[in-house]
Amino acid sequence: MLLSKGQKVDVTKGTNVSTLSLRFGWTSTVPEMNIDAACFVLSARNRCEQDEDFVFYGNPSVYHGAISHQQMDGHGTVKQLIQINLSQIPQNAAKLAFTVTIHEAEKHGYIMKNVSNLYVTLVNNERNEEIFRFDYGTDLHKETAIVAGELYRHNGEWKFNAIGSGFFGGLAALCTSFGLEVEENPQAQQELPLPLEEKSLSTIDLRKKLVQITLEKKQLTHLTARVGLVLDISGSMRHLYNNGTVQEVVERILAVACKFDDNASLDVWVYDSEFSRLSPATEADFHDYVQKQIISNRSIHKFGYNNEPPVMKDVIKKYTKEEVSSLPVFLVFINDGGVLKSIKKVITEAAVQPIFWQFVGIGHSDFEVLKKLDTMEGRIVDNANFIHIDDIAAISDETLYNLLLNEFPQWIKEATELRILRT
Structure with missing residues (x-):
């Protein structure tokens, strides 16, 4: 074979x-x-x-x-x-x-x-x-x-x-x-x-080089953007937090932020039935970020049922009201199933905002709602994409970055033509 x-x-x-x-x-x-x-x-x-x-x-x-x-x-x-x-x-x-x-x-x-x-x-x-x-x-x-x-x-x-x-x-x-x-x-x-600090930076440097290769392939090396990450912390995600998979996700997306973001930081949210906006992850402090900022943080509501619209509205609030900028936002949203249908209304209303929503479904759920994002009507522009990865820990960095950045360039082009993004 x-x-x-x-x-x-x-x-x-x-x-x-x-x-x-x-x-x-x-x-x-x-x-x-x-x-x-x-x-x-x-x-x-x-x-x-x-x-x-x-x-x-x-x-x-x-x-x-x-x-x-x-x-x-x-x-x-x-x-x-x-x-x-x-x-x-x-x-x-x-x-x-x-x-x-x-x-x-x-x-x-x-x-x-x-x-x-x-x-x-x-x-x-x-x-x-x-x-x-x-x-x-x-x-x-x-x-x-x-x-x-x-x-x-x-x-x-x-x-x-x-x-x-x-x-x-x-x-x-x-x-x-x-x-x-x-x-x-x-x-x-x-x-x-x-020393541990040198090891950590070397890991990020390796992934940044892979991101750079992906950006070159997709002709995005000129682009500056803000990068955010929303992490599902409902009950079904518990084992992925405990076995280090979520920490790995943070590190991999941080490499994207380091190449895109004007201040090389990754904005992070977690949510179940409630949500928390966390301190940004950076190259200086990403090691054990999940353990220190999430698992050991008693103020964060963890491992309940999922409710997406509130955290999505907070993302929009941060980027369009609190920190207004002409820069586009690349928002990675990690979920392992059971997304509420009401996210459709949030995404539709956010189509006029400079935010691209990249949903990543992990595990074996059917992701019925997310699979219909590309065909969802009533938007001025297609501002969301969905990819399904059974085992995110098993996929290579190169493959992950290619999947994550697959539709973002087309949205940049269309959002610029519609003056949602202003150069």
């Missing part, structure tokens, strides 16, 4: 496969360039919880051989292997992320444009049978690292997500993105701890 970028396939469902190998291949146009495959063992927080959860040439085996890295002799098309015994992987390992990086790329000026024919195959070791092949990387240029794909748990089985997303900053950037504190020592060529 040949996979396409973004495709997700079952690996163990309906089979008896338990031992696998991922076989990585590539062709380099620069003979002296070194390329390495690696595996990050991630928890439900999408983080490596310990240094040993990083499997690469310097740490080639973990969990008594459950995951191991092997370099080939260089004569065949397969350059490196990662062997996996699924039955021996600890239950707290939710995902395995597989990466390919250029060693010391920035130092020598190497980029992914120097690499071609990138592929990974997943092989059933027991039968020596190829399950699928994923060719990727043809759209990469100046990047120095790639997340090729992920094996992840789903309903008691393992699935594979074909990602093929490029990153800047090489291996160090990926390590910080996955929660490891590393720094390359130019003399000892070893990885040493970084």
